[in-house]
Amino acid sequence: MITTIFTSKKLEKITKSLIEDYNEKLPEISKLGKWNATVFYVYRKKCWLVTNSRTRYSVILANVKSSDLSQINRLFKEALHRQMNYDSVSITPEEIDILIGDLRFNPTDNDRRTIGFQNSHLSTLEYRKDQYGMLENWPITQIVHFLNNTYFYWNKPKMTEGTYPVTELRKELETLETDLNTL
Template identity: 50%
Template sequence: MQTHIYTSKKLEKLIKKLIQTNEGDTSGILGKWNATVFYVNRKKCWLISNAKTQYSVILTDIKAADLSNIEQLFKNAFFAQLIYDGILVDYGVLSAQIGTLAFHPTDNDKRTTGFQNQRLQTFQYWIEQFGSIENMPIKELANRLNSELIHVGKDRKMSDYTTSIKEIKKVLATLA
């Protein structure tokens, strides 16, 4: 099984070696993800968002040497964020569901890109508030992002508004 991560143009330039052009294996129940890069005090950070649920995971201070181990870094950060958000899932089951990571060039998913840009603006406020990456409670900040209301339906009914945490719980409930 593979998890497909579509990168922004900025991130694509940074990880040229990891980019694959073929789609290959199908995605699991988590679906595709989108990733972008942002900087905090000249340190590269990644915002990786699930396209289906808009659930976000933040990887901080990613260096070129970390790219060989990016799959494990993502799985650990995703699992730790789920635990912080109160979602209990077995690491082995989650890791098997994620499988291997396949990075692709951008898919121009405007909806997910819009969510990521809005979240990066919110994050920019916190960067100014906390100063440096060492002072930032990353899991708490990602929890705040994932707790914001999002719209998931086609209509504008109140029942179509939810949070990313509730949506990822629904998806992960099928794993149990």
């Protein structure tokens, strides 16, 4: 299983060693679909905002250094598991491993909806810089919990009401429950 993460131009410059050519066909795609990642800075420390394009569920990887890039698969899965637990989504690390598999980083796909959604989150995170100061003072899971529980309207053909990213993630996991039960 492969999970594709499309990086922003800024993040692509930082992670050149991870970026692969996305023109070739992937053998399997993650059950949760693709993700988009961008970078933001908190007092000169790099943080990644990673958002699922299907559910708009977000995760923050805080203080990512160049030496961490070799372990980015593990760091992402741990951050996702920690955030899902905080958001009261019951899932085990083994189930996340099945859903995510290996990460594959690609240049931007210019998904304007997801990028716009991330830009909205980034403006919220700018406010948090003034509120919390140094990155060490940030309650990351609490902040991302707020982001994942922010009401938004998603212009899908059958969706006439707004929703929450965590609600969309739960719906997605319910449809995948049979796959997870085959552990």
